Amino acid sequence: MKTNTTLRKPQFHRLVMLVSALAAFALASANAQVTVEIIHYFNVEGQLASLSEIQKEFEAANPDIKLRFTFVPFGELVSRTLQMAAVRKPPAISAVDNPDVLRVAKAGILKDISADVAKLKVWEDIYAGPKAAVSEGNKVFGMPIGSNSLALYYNKKMLTDAGVTSPPKTWAELNETVKKATKSPVYGIAFSAVNDEQATWQWEPFLWSNGGSLTDLGSDKATEALQLWVDWVKNGFASKDVVNWSQGDVPNQFLGGRAATMVMGPWQLANVEKSGLDFGIVTIPVPKEGEKPVVPLGGEVWCVLKGDPKVEEAAMKFVAFTQEPERLRKICDTFNYISSIKSVAKQQGEAKPAIQPFVDQMETARARSQDGGAKYPEISLATRTAIQKALTGQASAADALKEAAAKIKEVLAKK
């Protein structure tokens, strides 16, 4: 039996040689190159193809730097980033969802890149919202890859059939539209109020356009914005199931002909176009004519982590590389982003008129972390509970929001 389990001598020698050769090779290449590890949750084919294309171009231009993209599920990106930093093996870059940037920065693991971004041409041309998402005072904790937001998609035929001649611009018109367009089994509007960040995010356009704030949910402005939603559900203009619909479910309702309008982002545009449905997109309706819609910003941010200065420098090189206008335009197009850079966004709107409403909204769009900074995630949690309570009739909009406001006050009082 012994001969079977033990390697014969020549075999053993060969193995030793192989292992040492590999080790030597690894050491040699490690000395010559800096590896920039980037953790992210992009998993759509187009996005991955685009990332590997950028990688090829970047590595060709910078032979001494190697990029390594590591996929992490969406829900785990922040905790994984923290965990890696806690064991002193931080990734070079983490592609953080923008409302989380300030919270991650608060852990003290992100590099302040204000001096580096100041050197970028595009930095002067950035919209105020995306800039706020990555800034705290004079410090800058990341560079937005691109932005997205929410607008109103509508089914042209359904609106015409219902006698609505032009898409809604104000809340009054929106109420009228959803009422007229509701005809069983078709609902006037579909949106997502599921028990996670999506509910808060979908409600923010209405809250903020009405002049409200998540840090002051006890206000009439907030109640009015939530009452708008509650009335739709109570009157049957929107399905009761909205509290269980994610943003993945909403387009199915719209494309399946069960909703005449939907609150949705630019990432669904290709999908809706492909379906052949005759549709249009308008900016989020505002309380009164002439007001500007204020929508929340979505989108990821390149955050450079503190670590080996050589790696930091290489990481920043990569970030700058992605921000060269032509390349940025390409990235934003494949990632369904509206660029956070004004001139690039303008080009996108000209090339694709359907996304113009999203581009228009960029001027006034807000970063979610502008309500509560690093505490935004906790504030959002209290808010969505209120939204769900009101929509399911557990409490009136005003009472649900007052309860949330009290909870948020507690959160803000914590150090």
Added chain:
Amino acid sequence: MKITPRKLVLEASPYLFILPFVIFCLILLLYPVVYSLALSFREATVETFVSGEMPFNGLTQYQAALADPIFWRALTNTLLFAFFSILFQFTIGFLLALLFQADFPWKNFCLAALLVPWVSPILTAANIFKGLFNEVGPINRLAQLIGLGPFPWLADPSYALPATIVANIWIGFPFNFILLYAGMRSIPEDVYEAAKIDGAGFWQRVGFITLPMLKPVTVAVLMLGTIYTVKVFDIVWIMTGGGPANGTHLLSTYAYQVGFSVLNFGEAAAIATLLVLLVLLLNLVQFLLQRGR
């Protein structure tokens, strides 16, 4: 006595054989549990976690958890979820096991078919149930056929918990069935024959022979069932995410939310520890009840 290498190998080999298992236990079972327990007594938030200081703050985390009404809602939900799940899983499993003591055509095929819920991925099953309980889904359409509904199954906190329980019963009953079925097969046939000769009817035989002789299996099934059910996470997370209005949060989903959404790792660990204590307590109660009888 001289220690020869051969002797040493012989002496040491039993320990070497169990060494992989011991290492496995220490690293993959004991370490996470102890770490989580330690975490529950520390202030582990975003800042302190990364810096590594995580100051000890005693029972603060537990106090914070117990002071939150959502915790109590989640605890009640967990108990209701476990009780009704196990009640129906066991009853259905038991009745099916009885049925399968008889011979009938296609029996083996049916036996295999009944195990489908148990082997189907929970992700798939939960998403299918989410579709079934949809406002325009098949369950509501059936209800409307007989003049009821439509019910806001997953859109109303008071309906959503029962809906998730139904899904869990479907997933869990085959486990009960197969163990009880095997248990019943091991009861000797002559006991039943003797009872038959004495004139015992079918339900008398079930009540006086099957149930008592099945007791060891029953106890095992109920204990395992309790453990499985109290720690259920995926079904509820996929079907409702703990909503609407926190109406379906279980301790497991609530701990996850506190840990990975709020990033308060300390409090999440405290809730998880309480969850483990609950499982131990429930099993202790079952153990005592069984001994008392």
